[in-house]
Amino acid sequence: MNKPSIPKGTRDFGPAETARRNYIFDTIRSVFALYGFRQIETPAMENLATLTGKYGDEGDKLLYKILDSGDFTKGLLPGEISVATPAALAAKICGKGLRYDLTVPFARYVVQHRDELQMPFKRFQIQPVWRADRPQKGRYREFWQCDADVVGSPSLMNEAELLLMADEVYCRLGINVEIKLNNRKILYGIAEMAGATDKIVDITVAVDKLDKIGRENVIAELVDDGLTAQQIDRLEPLFTLAGDNDEILAETERLLASSPTGMTGIAEMRELLGLLSENPLANALQFDLTLARGLNYYTGAIFEVKALDVEIGSIGGGGRYDNLTGVFGLDGLSGVGISFGADRIYDVLERLNLFPESASAATQLLFAPFGAAEARYCLPLARKARAAGIRTEIYPDAAKIKKQMSYANAAGIPFVAIVGESEMAAGKLMLKNMVSGAQELVDCGGDWLARLTF
Numbered sequence: 195m196n197k198p199s200i201p202k203g204t205r206d207f208g209p210a211e212t213a214r215r216n217y218i219f220d221t222i223r224s225v226f227a228l229y230g231f232r233q234i235e236t237p238a239m240e241n242l243a244t245l246t247g248k249y250g251d252e253g254d255k256l257l258y259k260i261l262d263s264g265d266f267t268k269g270l271l272p273g274e275i276s277v278a279t280p281a282a283l284a285a286k287i288c289g290k291g292l293r294y295d296l297t298v299p300f301a302r303y304v305v306q307h308r309d310e311l312q313m314p315f316k317r318f319q320i321q322p323v324w325r326a327d328r329p330q331k332g333r334y335r336e337f338w339q340c341d342a343d344v345v346g347s348p349s350l351m352n353e354a355e356l357l358l359m360a361d362e363v364y365c366r367l368g369i370n371v372e373i374k375l376n377n378r379k380i381l382y383g384i385a386e387m388a389g390a391t392d393k394i395v396d397i398t399v400a401v402d403k404l405d406k407i408g409r410e411n412v413i414a415e416l417v418d419d420g421l422t423a424q425q426i427d428r429l430e431p432l433f434t435l436a437g438d439n440d441e442i443l444a445e446t447e448r449l450l451a452s453s454p455t456g457m458t459g460i461a462e463m464r465e466l467l468g469l470l471s472e473n474p475l476a477n478a479l480q481f482d483l484t485l486a487r488g489l490n491y492y493t494g495a496i497f498e499v500k501a502l503d504v505e506i507g508s509i510g511g512g513g514r515y516d517n518l519t520g521v522f523g524l525d526g527l528s529g530v531g532i533s534f535g536a537d538r539i540y541d542v543l544e545r546l547n548l549f550p551e552s553a554s555a556a557t558q559l560l561f562a563p564f565g566a567a568e569a570r571y572c573l574p575l576a577r578k579a580r581a582a583g584i585r586t587e588i589y590p591d592a593a594k595i596k597k598q599m600s601y602a603n604a605a606g607i608p609f610v611a612i613v614g615e616s617e618m619a620a621g622k623l624m625l626k627n628m629v630s631g632a633q634e635l636v637d638c639g640g641d642w643l644a645r646l647t648f
Contacts, residue, residue, distance in 0.1 A: 203327070203335025210554055215338075217553035218367070218536050218543070219320055222340045225363050229355060231318040231342045236299040238322070242291045248298045248491060248521065250395060256325045259288035292324040296341040297491070297518070297531055304345055304529075305522040313346030313527075320536075333507070334537055341512075343531030345519070350462060353495045353514065354469040356532045360499060360510060361475040363534065368548045370502040371509070372478040376485040377463050378492045378513070380446060383456015384483075387449065388428035390421055397421075401432055402486035409433055432483050439467055439481040446483065459494070466495060478502075491515040497532070501542045509538045558648055560607045561588040561623075562598040564614040571618045575611070575638060582643050602628055609646055 200206065207215060223233075239260055246254055293299050296319045304311065320340045329335055342359065344352045357373060364371045378398070385394045396419035400412050407415075416426055431449055435442050443463060450456030463481065470479060487496040494514030501509050512532035519527045543549050559579055561572040572588050579586040589598045595612065602610050612624040617635070625645060626633045636642040 201335065203329035203333075205334070205336075210556070213556070214543070214549050214553050215536065215540060217549065218539055219338075219340065221366050222363055222534055222536075223318070223320065225359055225366065226318040226340075226342050228362075229316075229342070229359050231316045234300075234303065234317050234319055235321060236293070236296070236303055236319070238292060239290045240293055240299055240302065242288055244302050244522075245291050245294060245298060248518075249294055250399065252399065253294060256327055257294055258292040258324045258326050260290040260292065261287055262289050294325055295323050296321060296339050296533070297343065297515070300341070300343055300531075301515075301518045301529070302522055304527070305519050305524045308524060311346075314344050314352075315346055316342070316344050318342040338536040340534040340536055341531055343529055345527055345529040348516070348528040350466050350469065350495070352530050353466050353497075354473070356512065356530065357470060357475065357479075357497060358473060360497075360532055360534075361477050364499070365476050367539065367543065369509075369539070369542055369546075370477065372480055372500045372502055373475065374480050374482040374485045374498045374500065375463070375466070376482055376487075376496050377459035377494055378487075378496055379455050379459025379494060380450065380463065380483070381459075381486060383450040383453035383459060384429060384432060386453045386456060388421075388425045390425045390429075393419060393421055393425075397429065398486040401484055404433075404484045435483055439479070442481050442483065443467070462494060487511060487513055491518045493517055495530070501538075504542045504545050506538055506541060508535070509542060510534045554606070557585050557587050557605060557607045559584050559586045559609045559611060559646060560598070560602045560605075561586070561611045561613065562595060562602070563589065564595070565592055568613045568615070568618055572611070572613055572623075575623070579643060584643065584646060599628075608648065 226233075242257075242259060245257055249256075300317065300319065304315065318341060320338065322336055322338045324336050327333060327335060342356065344356075357375075360373065381398055381401075382391065382394055385391050385397050390397065393416075397416065400415040400419065403415070404412050413426055416429070421429075431446065435445055437445070443460065447457070447460045450460060467479075467481070485496060485498055487498065492513040493516040496513035497511060498508045499510035510533060512530070514528070514530040516528045518529060519525075559576075561569075561576055563569040563572050569588060569590070576586045576588050589601065599610065608628050610626045610628060612626060614624075617623050621638050622635050623638055623642070624633055625636050625642065634645065636645060
């Protein structure tokens with residue numbers, strides 16, 4: 195009989211993995227709370243109309259669409275299935291889709307609940323998202339995001355605090371990172387300088403792949419998108435400018451002097467870098483003109499986080515999206531957010547062996563009774579241990595002590611309390627340290643819990 199399986203790009207998480215993931219979530223959640231963000235949750239599926247058109251053509255192709263329940267072909271004309279394009283057919287038979295990210299559902303939430311919210315509204319969300327991508331190392335079809343967003347304030351103080359918050363998260367996790375910064379207005383200014391503002395989406399989508407496919411392939415993609423050789427030559431600063439943040443900013447300002455939009459982006463970048471120079475990050479901060487963040491809804495500052503000690507894609511990113519709620523009927527509401535990629539963060543921590551032992555959240559004490567009477571004797575003792583915050587279990591079945599000790603070894607339990615007839619009669623238990631092998635007969639009426647050291 196074939197074993198059951200799960201879809202490619204998804205994973206099961208056992209107890210040890212789940213405990214480690216909770217360590218990541220709890221770390222991020224605690225920092226979010228320090229900065230005044232409050233938690234919300236939204237449904238796994240949204241109306242398809244909510245999702246489509248928000249991520250560009252490439253993003254729309256990666257949306258998981260859900261067939262309408264019941265007879266989803268009802269209302270289709272004879273032969274329509276065979277001649278309709280996939281997109282047109284999906285529009286007729288799929289009314290819902292799995293969320294692609296947490297930002298668009300958040301924008302929908304803000305518009306739907308706008309009369310209940312006090313602005314600026316700071317929320318965080320830790321939930322799974324789904325993308326019909328090609329699975330590969332570090333890239334999954336189902337993965338979790340940890341997002342924090344501020345809406346209702348245009349101040350660049352929000353960007354500065356989000357980056358300070360990200361710096362705090364990665365410091366707590368022990369991951370050395372580089373945080374890359376750019377501004378979509380600067381990218382628009384470069385496209386304007388190149389005479390290719392009508393190709394801004396194509397330019398950002400292509401440039402965003404620079405780290406993955408290299409300069410030559412990005413240029414080939416721009417040619418396929420219809421840019422002329424002269425326009426591509428004018429985009430050269432995206433590939434060649436180098437130096438520290440101030441040097442790159444000064445040279446970019448010189449190049450974009452004739453672009454009002456580009457100069458607005460320069461002013462925003464200068465203000466943000468100024469705020470962060472007065473409040474330095476522990477991790478590296480790099481102004482990177484090649485950073486594009488290929489999502490259409492970004493309008494201002496954009497940022498991305500790269501782990502320095504592991505070859506892996508970005509482990510976080512975000513930016514300013516002034517116009518996102520406008521597509522849902524609420525104009526003029528500015529927003530900015532950041533997302534932490536929990537799955538990739540997990541991979542980094544695992545590869546670098548950075549998970550603390552406490553992250554396992556495994557049982558610390560196992561009671562090993564010889565029989566049913568001994569198990570009943572153990573029950574109040576286990577309650578006392580749990581009341582002291584010690585993760586405790588009682589082996590539930592009548593089994594030989596060898597089997598119970600094997601169970602403790604396999605589960606990595608550091609202490610076993612052995613109880614037989616003699617221990618029970620004397621009001622004692624035999625406490626065994628599974629690491630050192632030392633055993634000690636202790637009085638259950640005394641402070642025996644103090645002998646447990648973790």
